[in-house]
Amino acid sequence: MSKLQTEILTSDASGLATAADVLARGGLVAFPTETVYGLGADARDNRAVARVFAAKGRPSFNPLIVHVPDLAAAQSIARFDDISLELAQAFWPGPLTLVLPLRADSGIAPLVTAGLDTVALRVPAHPVGQALLHAFNGPIAAPSANPSGRISPTTATHVADGLGGKLDAIVDGGACTVGLESTIVGGTPPALLRPGGLPTEEIEKITGPLAKAGDTITAPGQIKSHYAPNAPVRLNANAAHAGEVLLGFGPMQSDLNLSITGDLIEAAANLFEHLHRLNDTGKPIAIAPIPNTGLGRAINDRLQRAAAPR
Structure with missing residues (x-):
């Protein structure tokens, strides 16, 4: 990948319009959520999504989370059962990702799901993340905006230090408030695929005890070595x-x-x-x-x- 001139954008209407235009042209934009900064691409554009994997050095068997503005947008991409719908209504917008059966007509690029018949979906609560989703008017595939396996970014500076020159733009929305990636739940019966910014105890008030994840990678953040500093x-x-x-x-x-x-x-x-x-x-x-x-x-x-x- 040739080195890019990474632009730092403000989180006002002008900056968000520029970011949405970059995404529409197949570019990569880092943006804040309440959990961590995401490295975003149009989730319907396989070439753009491939650029996400290349920029991060991320293995292609590791699926991405698709960010959408609301439950209705999520329902156009995936099928919800009664429990997943109750979880979405209780905790969206917020730091919960649901892994759900992918609709055949979803339009989501195959690389996003790593060839699986499920998709990871989240509605972020951050006002800047929400504003970008509305400005772009489409689903955004976004893993954390850091080199694969390294420390996750909670400020625009972290993103620039790790991925500067490998993405088109960074929307600076300040520091993330939660600071941990989302909790991921999926499967029937529902299983905890990754603990995160929503305590498991809150989810289990709705689901009952969550099952344990299996060894197969079905969601982001399940690789054993991850979030690693350079030193031991x-x-x-x-x-x-x-x-x-x-x-x-x-x-x-x-x-x-x-x-x-x-x-x-x-x-x-x-x-x-x-x-x-x-x-x-x-x-x-x-x-x-x-x-x-x-x-x-x-x-x-x-x-x-x-x-x-x-």
Whole structure:
């Protein structure tokens, strides 16, 4: 891929109109959602979607999430059963992705689904993401806007640092508020395919206990090594070893702290930004234990993948 001149766009009407035009011409645009920044392409354009995989260095067997403005748009792409419809009505817009049977006439490019007969759909809650979807007036396929397997981006600067020169434009909408990718649910009975920014406990109030995902990749974010800094990561550390930097949680001495008060919502919002900052030191990263409840389950999922053998 030849190097592009990546344009930084404002999130006002003019910037969004430019971004929508880039997408309509088969270009790539990074944009904010409440979870992380997405690397967007027209989900109906196979060539544009191929550019997403090339820009990220993403394996083609790893499907993408399709972002749409509302439930009606999602229903034109996929078939909903009673439970998935109840989940959509309860949590959309928001950090929940549903993997659903793809309609034959959906128009979604085959690369988006990695050849599967299902599609991952989400309605983002971020006002800039919503405004771009309305300006473009079509579905946008968008994985996280970072090199495949590396730390996810929660600011426009993170995107530019990781993918500058590989996409056409970045819409700067400020820092993401949730800071973790969406929770993904799919299948019959419904299974947790990826923990994320919506706590599993909230979903299970509707579904009952969620089944566990199988070994086959059916949704984004299921590759074992993912979200990884350049340096090694050591988990469940109560102190740093010589030469390490320490990412803390709760009241403790550390180089950076996800939440000094032990607030998991604050920790989730800080996770990727703090990993980016510690990654910039070039030193191995030690990370304090995180409670495995609520959003802590999603944080621990990301940290385990960040520390996995590469």
